[in-house]
Amino acid sequence: MAKAAQKITLSSSRDIPFDKLVLSQSNVRRVQAGVSIEELAASIARRGLIQSLHVRAILDADGAETGKFEVPAGGRRYRALELLVKQKRLAKNAPVPCVVGDATSEVLIDEVSLAENIDRAPLHPLDQFRAFKAMTDKGMTEEAVAAALFVDVHVVKQRLRLVSVSPALLEVYAEDEMTLEQLMAFTVCDDHTRQEQVWDAVRSGYQNEPWRIRRALTETAVSATDKRAVFVGVAAYEAAGGVMLRDLFENDRGGWLQDVALLDRLVAEKLRTIADKIAEEGWKWVEAAINLPYGLTNGLRKLAGTPADLSEDERATREALREENDRLIDQYEHADEMPDEVYDRLEEIEAALGAFEGRPIRYEPTEIARAGVFPSVDANGALKVDRGYVRHQDEPVAEEGAAPLPGARECATAEPNAPTIQRAVITIGEQAAQPKEEQEEDGVRPLPDRLITELTAHRTLALRDAVANNPRVAMTALLHKLVSDLFERRSTTGALEAHIRQVAFPAQSEELNDSLSARSVADRHERWGDHIPADDEALWNWLMALKDDSRMALLAHCVSFGVNALYERPNPYGASGVSDHALKIRLSQADRLARATGLDMAQVGWRPTVGNYFGRVTKARIVEAVREGAGERAAELIGHMKKSDMAKEAERLLMDAHWLPEPLRLEGNGDDVSAERAEDESEEALPAFLAGDDDEEHAADGEEDHEQPMAAE
Structure with a gap:
């Protein structure tokens, strides 16, 4: 029993x-x-x-x-x-x-x-969400729920945001087949069908991290940090009926704009309004675009103009600011540390003085009638207006034998492929369409000619900046060209056009105009342009009065504009274009300039992206790049992906890897350079004044902070 x-x-x-x-x-x-x-x-x-x-x-x-x-x-x-x-x-x-x-x-x-x-069991987040929702359904506000439960209202908003997730995915989470972080990632999108599609695509794989889910759900949207979104403004976009995707669980940097077509229309409308208002000033033409290609103003004369006069009060204010700035700098010049309030005040003074320098420029009505304006949007989403450009055909023409008319001056001939400028035409730059994914053969195909040209356009621009910052190399390059022309009578064009014919870039990527090198070259050119006289005799006298270091810096700047490291498809028949032999000489000399200036394309800001590289090459090329930049393991992990996903993942993996494609790498390694130097030393010794080396060393220190646990009852 x-x-x-x-x-x-x-x-x-x-x-x-x-x-x-x-x-x-x-x-x-x-x-x-x-x-x-x-x-x-x-x-x-x-x-x-x-x-x-x-x-x-x-x-x-x-x-x-x-x-x-x-x-x-x-x-x-x-x-x-x-x-x-x-x-x-x-x-x-x-x-x-x-x-x-x-x-x-x-x-x-x-x-x-x-x-x-x-023995107590914590409340499941899904139960917490359902409880919050029940309370709000019975009339309590989110703030009242947060106050009643003594939690931050953001916690309540986060949990209630889970209502936007498909009920099917909530059940998956309830069965512990999905993590809370994965579930929260789905809240950036309200489309339940799309959510379920993304989950079906990632659930059985190992690449189902929350950030991948967010990227898949927002890949057709535009980030609020995009310059188009900043230019228009999220408020204006939402007022026009645009839908925002937000992430309450992660820093979404303002969210994503879902209706891209609406955003582009708002950008075009705002540019049109701005262009119409500028046209009322009397300009002959206005060409507006969200992206203006680099070198668009080549061959155009820039009007000098005169800054608007300052009133007596404005002059007094400017002088007072300058005196205060000088006084603060002198007072704290030798201090170990500058107080925060003084540092903030100096920044305020700098901004105020900058506003005086950036005051409107006045132009003569006769000049306005023959010139035009380029409104555009800069990389930060701010409006940029470049006024006062005269086309070659609009220059005033003097009668034969007469002196040149005022305002007219000889300018460089426009490039054959220079864009045609129309009156009051607004165009919105479009990104180049990505090629359709297609079946690819095994192996690594050669890079497309256009892509190589775009990459070497980046390198040419960076080389110009590097040469301009190294007068010794610029002088050597110029002397090399002149000696070669005079003593050896070479007819082949190398990497330096000694007569400084600016070379246009027939193919260029969208980000070229906003690159660090482009901004550096443009800033330097503008600084010099503010001082160079327009009159020929005055220019000669000004150059004669320049100090040697300023003269060398100006020479380097001018010489840099003749740098040509562009790849072109060789023409074997020699009728036009460049021969294969001339191209090899050009690229070889470009490598020599890069070595002499210490140019590293990764250090000047070039990074491989979907737009400028990965979306333009084969899958084999992408895998090869990831293997070189991130290692064999990373290459294996992306090997099975679709071309579009592989390109995006490669961009993420190599963003900080300093990897460069072949056209941007420096030919030869350290051993080659040493061999070349040894060969040079075997020749007749150079004059002592030509010898000299510059070395730079960089060091970085890191610190680690260790937090101690806080004891409590």
């Missing part, structure tokens, strides 16, 4: 005055975690004591009850009640609901405290 299981007896419960309770020293909780004592006290004051305390009677030496009870389980609740007593919100002898355990039990009091904390 089976023995009946012994029935258990639950501990009794009763109300015990608070002043009869003491906190047990056997309570296992020592570290503060979760809701604070103050928040718990506020919760008890609002809702009452939801959970009773577990207590045991304190016995004296003879085993008799003393009338006092210790609290081994519920210490935080005890502390919260104690705080309410101190705040005079609870009477000292207020009855407290307690479960009274057996004081003579064999179960250790430490075990009771430990079990009370271990």
